[in-house]
Amino acid sequence: MIKVTVDFDRCDANGTCAALxxxxxxxxxxxxxxxxTTEVDPGREAExxxxxxxxxxxxxxxx
Numbered sequence: 001m002i003k004v005t006v007d008f009d010r011c012d013a014n015g016t017c018a019a020l021x022x023x024x025x026x027x028x029x030x031x032x033x034x035x036x037t038t039e040v041d042p043g044r045e046a047e048x049x050x051x052x053x054x055x056x057x058x059x060x061x062x063x
Contacts (some may be wrong), residue, residue, distance in 0.1 A: 003039055007061070008016050013032050021051055024036055
């Protein structure tokens, strides 16, 4: 499994990650990012890389 971390201090909850991986991230009722799981299957590495690259504030990382 690949560990996924979110720096919630940097996160601006723009929703890009939730749009790309809705089973891992979502924007909650209060407009804040919620991380639904901390690990993804290695077969989803390309998806995770897209989320990492597309995060405008660099809040998502492996590990």
